[in-house]
Amino acid sequence: MNRPETLPRSAVADTKTRILDAAEALFVAGGFDALSMRQITASAQVNLAAVNYHFGSKDALIESVLARQLDTLNEARETMLDRLESTLGDQLQCEHVMAAMFLPAVRISRSGAPNADRYLQFLGRAYTDPSSVVRDFIDTHYLQTLGRFFQAFQRTLPQLSVDDLAFRLHFAMGALSGILAGGDTQRLLKEFTQGQGDHESFLLSRLISLMAAALKAPLPGPTDPNMFDHIVKLV
Amino acid sequence: MNRPETLPRSAVADTKTRILDAAEALFVAGGFDALSMRQITASAQVNLAAVNYHFGSKDALIESVLARQLDTLNEARETMLDRLESTLGDQLQCEHVMAAMFLPAVRISRSGAPNADRYLQFLGRAYTDPSSVVRDFIDTHYLQTLGRFFQAFQRTLPQLSVDDLAFRLHFAMGALSGILAGGDTQRLLKEFTQGQGDHESFLLSRLISLMAAALKAPLPGPTDPNMFDHIVKLV
């Protein structure tokens, strides 16, 4: 922002970047609560007070760490959704919208960008970290992109009311978080990063199939609408 | 445990119970990280060191708070599942199994038990609290009951392999957590507690319909299995 443009980038990163890199590495390794200001500053070889000077607080630091990676991801997601919408037009289905949500992360992780190999590890941490700081920031950060995707889902699922769609998307997103938060995350990420194209397609299609089934479920329910009353009286 | 049986219960609760009650109230109000030993002991009007003496640590205290409520709930869940299984036999469907998971909490909250009205609030906190202490304990606590329900789901969904069922249950449970963790939790709980029977049946049947749709989704996926490959090549 207010850094002079004429200043040449030195061979070693400046203090602010060193703090960001150190915090990100420690965050990926152990999550937010395993982070201490003294650990970060020692790892970055800067003074303890440097974090507060450059970022204001520990919370603001980790938000900067998250934004540095998630801004790019959400841009790619919206771009991919735009392309799919303009290419497919009325043939757009909710599976395409979900692909636009999940594919960009995989692609970034396979690009030649620095630390690309750890990108999905970072995402796994960011999406599953239990701290309210991380969760609140991600929720806020997703608000704009999520609205964009909500409209796309509305187009592909016109039979659902706004309330029902919100309910089911909430359901589906919670399911995704649950999968990422589960003990299988490591295995899941391994398949993402190391698996062949077949594995990647298979896993993503399996995930998307499930979410599509939940989104497309008939409104009155697949069974007798009064089934629940029946159960209540049964026990 | 090692409290003498001959000691009569005094009119006011003893130190251990007062600590439990105070911790539970503060936990419901603000979650685990908003709890401090000094707050708890001040609210319970006991000494700061009393928590460590009676429970060993702050983590152990909150585990006692959770166990006091969740043990009863899981017993009721397993009991209801037993009754449904013996009553319905081969006619048991996965909707019944899910009802056995969700109904007991609603019933406890409407019983005349002390603090029953706050029971669902407590459950919402317990299931959505971000602290690893709470999450780990609930996961461990659910292991036995969850295994019992897993077998029941296996019976009602014989077309799914063990791995696929685990994947989908993981999905469904994550969805439930996502719903509870969302901003609509308050409204959801209001409907649970204040709504008429119609609302309760409607909401639960809507939730169960969604989860049943995800569990019953056809294995190859509702769309072309190669659709994902098609998407990959499209953008």
Add this chain to the structure above:
DNA sequence: GTCTATACCACGATAGAC
């Protein structure tokens, strides 16, 4: 503007007196 040293307060935990 940047960076450093250092002080401050709240936290959970514990030893030892009573």
Add this chain to the structure above:
DNA sequence: GTCTATCGTGGTATAGAC
């Protein structure tokens, strides 16, 4: 069983050097 005193660690705030 209960209490006081104290320890180590956490995030934060600030005065002052460069």
